[in-house]
Amino acid sequence: MDTKISEIADGIYRLSTYVPDIAPPAGFTFNQFLVLGDEPLMFHTGLRKMFSSNLDALKRVIPPERLRWIAFGHFEADECGAMNEWLAVAPQATPAHGHTGCMVSLSDFADRAPRQLGDGDVIDIGGKRVRFIDTPHTPHGWDAGVLFEETTGTLMCGDLFTQLGDDHALTGGDVVGPAIAAEDIFKYSSLNPAMGATIRRLSALAPRTLALMHGPSFAGDGASALRALADDYDRRVSEQMRAVLLGEAA
Ligand SMILES: [Fe+2]
Ligand SMILES: [Fe+2]
Numbered sequence: 001m002d003t004k005i006s007e008i009a010d011g012i013y014r015l016s017t018y019v020p021d022i023a024p025p026a027g028f029t030f031n032q033f034l035v036l037g038d039e040p041l042m043f044h045t046g047l048r049k050m051f052s053s054n055l056d057a058l059k060r061v062i063p064p065e066r067l068r069w070i071a072f073g074h075f076e077a078d079e080c081g082a083m084n085e086w087l088a089v090a091p092q093a094t095p096a097h098g099h100t101g102c103m104v105s106l107s108d109f110a111d112r113a114p115r116q117l118g119d120g121d122v123i124d125i126g127g128k129r130v131r132f133i134d135t136p137h138t139p140h141g142w143d144a145g146v147l148f149e150e151t152t153g154t155l156m157c158g159d160l161f162t163q164l165g166d167d168h169a170l171t172g173g174d175v176v177g178p179a180i181a182a183e184d185i186f187k188y189s190s191l192n193p194a195m196g197a198t199i200r201r202l203s204a205l206a207p208r209t210l211a212l213m214h215g216p217s218f219a220g221d222g223a224s225a226l227r228a229l230a231d232d233y234d235r236r237v238s239e240q241m242r243a244v245l246l247g248e249a250a
Contacts, residue, residue, distance in 0.1 A: 001050060003057035006169035008217040009152040009209045011036040011128065015057045017050050018166040023185065026164035030078050033156050033211050034061060035149055038126025039068035041096075043147055043156045044213060045082040054082070055089065064089040069123060071096045071130070073158030073213070074141030075105040084111045096123060098134055101143030117145075127151070138198040139189035146202065153208035155222060160199065161229065162188065163215035171216040176228045178215065189233070193241075196234035203227050 013034040022028035032044040067090035072079040095114040106114040117132035129150040147156040163178035207222030
């Protein structure tokens with residue numbers, strides 16, 4: 001297992017592990033993001049089984065003991081499975097997540113007490129500012145949220161825009177079409193009536209970079225991409241509700 005590392009925005013590094021066996025022949029990536037500052041933060045911990053590979057990659061940028069924050073989008077193995085392994089190699093690091101996730105999962109799972117983040121709360125990591133935004137059940141998980149780094153305009157959007165393949169670390173190409181195709185394949189989202197509005201709300205941040213957990217990072221008009229994704233989820237929810245009303249739901 002080989003984890004590649006690339007800088008996708010000023011001081012933000014993508015640690016990417018490609019797994020060809022998932023959804024072949026395209027395969028699938030798992031990405032973590034290291035945000036440098038006086039108090040470096042990592043978004044996603046990766047799977048426990050990828051920990052040593054991710055650790056080796058991170059060591060190419062900073063010693064792991066410099067990490068001060070471990071954050072992620074929702075409680076799931078690829079997002080936070082290796083949290084306690086990271087806390088062990090980074091003795092000054094604190095896990096950080098939204099109120100729901102801390103109450104439901106981290107209060108038990110995390111080896112150190114988490115910092116609970118409310119919707120819109122900012123962690124000033126010194127040179128960078130990361131804002132937590134609650135996105136419950138979007139794309140899945142009651143505790144779901146994203147992080148927005150304000151100085152670079154980078155939205156660490158977790159599973160939103162999930163796509164197959166491993167073409168680029170950073171692209172200016174289409175990220176909406178591949179995301180729609182991956183949703184058709186995996187059906188990984190918890191379709192809910194608020195989903196389109198939740199994603200559209202993120203477009204107000206006007207992100208210049210979208211940092212995808214599964215796929216390339218995107219440099220460009222993040223607001224338009226988010227609105228297009230929101231429109232597609234509105235379409236899916238409407239179709240599902242229509243099917244329920246007509247008694248045609250699977
Ligand atoms: Fe997920
Ligand atoms: Fe994920």
